[in-house]
Amino acid sequence: xxxxxxxxxxxxxxxxxxxxxxxxxxxxxxxxxxxxxxxxxxxxxxxxxxxxxxxxxxxxxxxxxxxxxxxxxxxxxxxxxxxxxxxxxxxxxxxxxxxxxxxxxxxxxxxxxxxxxxxxxxxxxxxxxxxxxxxxxxxxxxxxxxxxxxxxxxxxxxxxxxxxxxxxxxxxxxxxxxxxxxxxxxxxxxxxxxxxxxxxxxxxxxxxxxxxxxxxxxxxxxxxxxxxxxxxxxxxxxxxxxxxxxxxxxxxxxxxxxxxxxxxxxxxxxxxxxxxxxxxxxxxxxxxxxxxxxxxxxxxxxxxxxxxxxxxxxxxxxxxxxxxxxxxxxx
Amino acid sequence: xxxxxxxxxxxxxxxxxxxxxxxxxxxxxxxxxxxxxxxxxxxxxxxxxxxxxxxxxxxxxxxxxxxxxxxxxxxxxxxxxxxxxxxxxxxxxxxxxxxxxxxxxxxxxxxxxxxxxxxxxxxxxxxxxxxxxxxxxxxxxxxxxxxxxxxxxxxxxxxxxxxxxxxxxxxxxxxxxxxxxxxxxxxxxxxxxxxxxxxxxxxxxxxxxxxxxxxxxxxxxxxxxxxxxxxxxxxxxxxxxxxxxxxxxxxxxxxxxxxxxxxxxxxxxxxxxxxxxxxxxxxxxxxxxxxxxxxxxxxxxxxxxxxxxxxxxxxxxxxxxxxxxxxxxxxxxxxxxxxxxxxxxxxxxxxxxxxxxxxxxxxxxx
Numbered sequence: 001x002x003x004x005x006x007x008x009x010x011x012x013x014x015x016x017x018x019x020x021x022x023x024x025x026x027x028x029x030x031x032x033x034x035x036x037x038x039x040x041x042x043x044x045x046x047x048x049x050x051x052x053x054x055x056x057x058x059x060x061x062x063x064x065x066x067x068x069x070x071x072x073x074x075x076x077x078x079x080x081x082x083x084x085x086x087x088x089x090x091x092x093x094x095x096x097x098x099x100x101x102x103x104x105x106x107x108x109x110x111x112x113x114x115x116x117x118x119x120x121x122x123x124x125x126x127x128x129x130x131x132x133x134x135x136x137x138x139x140x141x142x143x144x145x146x147x148x149x150x151x152x153x154x155x156x157x158x159x160x161x162x163x164x165x166x167x168x169x170x171x172x173x174x175x176x177x178x179x180x181x182x183x184x185x186x187x188x189x190x191x192x193x194x195x196x197x198x199x200x201x202x203x204x205x206x207x208x209x210x211x212x213x214x215x216x217x218x219x220x221x222x223x224x225x226x227x228x229x230x231x232x233x234x235x236x237x238x239x240x241x242x243x244x245x246x247x248x249x250x251x252x253x254x255x256x257x258x259x260x261x262x263x264x265x266x267x268x269x270x271x272x273x274x275x276x277x278x279x280x281x282x283x284x285x286x287x288x289x290x291x292x293x294x295x296x297x298x299x300x301x302x303x304x305x306x307x308x309x310x311x312x313x314x315x316x317x318x319x320x321x322x323x324x325x326x327x328x329x330x331x
Numbered sequence: 332x333x334x335x336x337x338x339x340x341x342x343x344x345x346x347x348x349x350x351x352x353x354x355x356x357x358x359x360x361x362x363x364x365x366x367x368x369x370x371x372x373x374x375x376x377x378x379x380x381x382x383x384x385x386x387x388x389x390x391x392x393x394x395x396x397x398x399x400x401x402x403x404x405x406x407x408x409x410x411x412x413x414x415x416x417x418x419x420x421x422x423x424x425x426x427x428x429x430x431x432x433x434x435x436x437x438x439x440x441x442x443x444x445x446x447x448x449x450x451x452x453x454x455x456x457x458x459x460x461x462x463x464x465x466x467x468x469x470x471x472x473x474x475x476x477x478x479x480x481x482x483x484x485x486x487x488x489x490x491x492x493x494x495x496x497x498x499x500x501x502x503x504x505x506x507x508x509x510x511x512x513x514x515x516x517x518x519x520x521x522x523x524x525x526x527x528x529x530x531x532x533x534x535x536x537x538x539x540x541x542x543x544x545x546x547x548x549x550x551x552x553x554x555x556x557x558x559x560x561x562x563x564x565x566x567x568x569x570x571x572x573x574x575x576x577x578x579x580x581x582x583x584x585x586x587x588x589x590x591x592x593x594x595x596x597x598x599x600x601x602x603x604x605x606x607x608x609x610x611x612x613x614x615x616x617x618x619x620x621x622x623x624x625x626x627x628x629x630x631x632x633x634x635x636x637x638x639x640x641x642x643x644x645x646x647x648x649x650x651x652x653x654x655x656x657x658x659x660x661x662x663x664x665x666x667x668x669x670x671x672x673x674x675x676x677x678x679x680x681x682x683x684x685x686x687x688x689x690x691x692x693x694x695x696x697x
Binding site: 033219220224 | 450460
């Protein structure tokens with residue numbers, strides 16, 4: 001079809017089909033996506049970039065935990081009864097053999113902390129992913145379909161947010177250990193992730209639902225429906241991209257909370273089980289003998305937990321500022 | 332098939348026929364146990380026809396139901412009552428699945444060039460949406476078609492990968508037009524397509540729309556509250572007030588002999604370019620506000636504000652028929668239509684203030 005563009009009377013935007021101009025303009029044509037803009041703002045946030053460096057360092061430690069074992073020559077589970085413990089059976093302090101000292105069973109604390117980072121980060125990321133994915137899908141459905149579906153899901157979320165998390169988690173753990181049907185899950189990582197995900201998604205679901213309620217009234221949703229788009233396409237292609245910014249922000253802030261949650265469960269003895277190295281467990285064990293002198297056993301795992309969560313939190317704040325310079329996100 | 336052909340022939344060149352369309356919205360009660368529900372009577376018993384290749388203007392104040400009517404016709408809202416026939420086919424209650432192929436033939440252009448484009452998606456994928464939804468073109472082919480559409484509406488096809496935020500209001504409206512044009516629809520419903528734009532840009536979009544109509548043989552339903560815009564683009568005009576059509580006529584007839592006092596008042600509010608002429612003209616100032624569409628007035632819905640209102644207007648609803656010897660295509664719903672040269676700003680309603688029923692069951696001043 002031939003169509004004379006000039007007849008349209010365009011003055012806002014001169015269309016020049018000249019090849020030279022086209023080649024020149026080529027660079028500017030690719031629009032800057034909101035992601036690129038956000039990343040640029042994040043790059044300028046010094047605190048966030050330092051914290052990103054810390055996070056990368058911790059991740060490297062977790063991945064390279066066997067390296068620590070190789071350098072020190074001390075295995076993850078290896079107990080040093082003679083050199084790793086005092087004659088009275090207490091842990092030994094930091095020295096040239098054990099750089100960060102040993103724990104109550106004479107194991108190398110440095111190696112244990114490095115291995116513990118694996119559990120913390122794994123649970124932090126996986127449980128957050130489960131939480132955010134579940135909350136997003138349920139929040140989308142509740143917000144978009146409305147009516148009875150919304151009422152039921154929203155009430156369920158309210159109920160979930162009202163449940164005392166720790167009490168419920170502890171009892172659920174007991175069930176998982178002895179119950180004839182649920183017993184197969186057993187104590188350990190899976191139950192921790194399930195518990196954290198189950199109690200976490202409602203918050204995400206609420207945020208998503210609220211956003212969907214406002215987005216679905218926009219004219220571009222009506223336009224999609226006028227084009228014949230079905231509910232699934234509208235939810236995942238038209239609405240979801242508008243939710244990604246708040247979701248990413250919320251996820252980065254949820255990871256440290258999840259790490260603390262996991263440490264809490266393990267501290268209480270209902271999380272990851274010994275002899276697997278875990279920060280929460282170490283803090284719990286150390287607190288029983290702190291009065292007898294081995295301060296390093298309490299301080300170093302606590303510091304690892306503190307630095308990790310602090311780094312994630314400050315980085316998360318940076319991400320939020322980068323995505324939302326005007327500060328109108330809900331989170 | 333043969334039946335369809337017969338109906339087509341019987342309808343002549345009518346593309347869209349709306350018969351006695353009713354649309355009510357339930358009002359949220361806010362109570363835990365819902366009792367008797369209130370309804371907003373957004374569109375009440377509206378009938379109209381749109382012929383192939385013409386532009387039907389739809390005017391009225393904010394909240395008079397013109398956008399609701401448009402969305403009912405585009406099947407974005409379920410209809411409460413009445414019948415919508417498009418191209419000889421009854422589409423009133425088609426299921427979403429059966430409606431899908433028809434979505435290609437009825438398209439909409441929206442009012443807000445900022446709200447009608449998804450800010451998180453690139454222009455190329457927004458305009459390419461129709462192709463991906465109906466799975467007619469993909470990859471390079473889709474890109475080519477999209478760029479052709481961009482060219483058609485006067486956009487630089489190289490801006491394919493930009494985001495809506497990088498365009499001006501007028502350009503965004505062109506993007507909306509390109510998206511609506513993807514399948515060369517038979518009917519395009521323009522819901523106030525220029526009211527959010529600067530006057531200079533308005534003219535460009537209006538010219539674009541009329542050029543496209545000429546070249547592609549489009550049919551428009553054109554909603555606006557700006558009468559001069561409607562006069563510029565329309566062949567016929569329908570005036571709506573509080574969910575009802577009060578007058579319908581070819582453009583020239585409407586401007587020469589407005590019959591309904593409401594039309595007369597609207598026309599008297601159009602700014603004139605000549606200040607001398609404008610000063611001589613009597614502006615008709617309507618008293619009061621538009622009544623609530625939840626409990627619309629009895630009889631003629633305009634009677635609480637009408638300078639010519641008489642007791643009949645409160646008791647009987649006027650029919651939409653030709654008045655004062657007008658042509659058959661100029662219809663008005665008024666018991667006491669405005670005569671040529673009559674100045675209704677001089678007339679006084681012959682019913683007392685407290686007899687006007689502003690809400691059914693509620694007397695003004697009581």
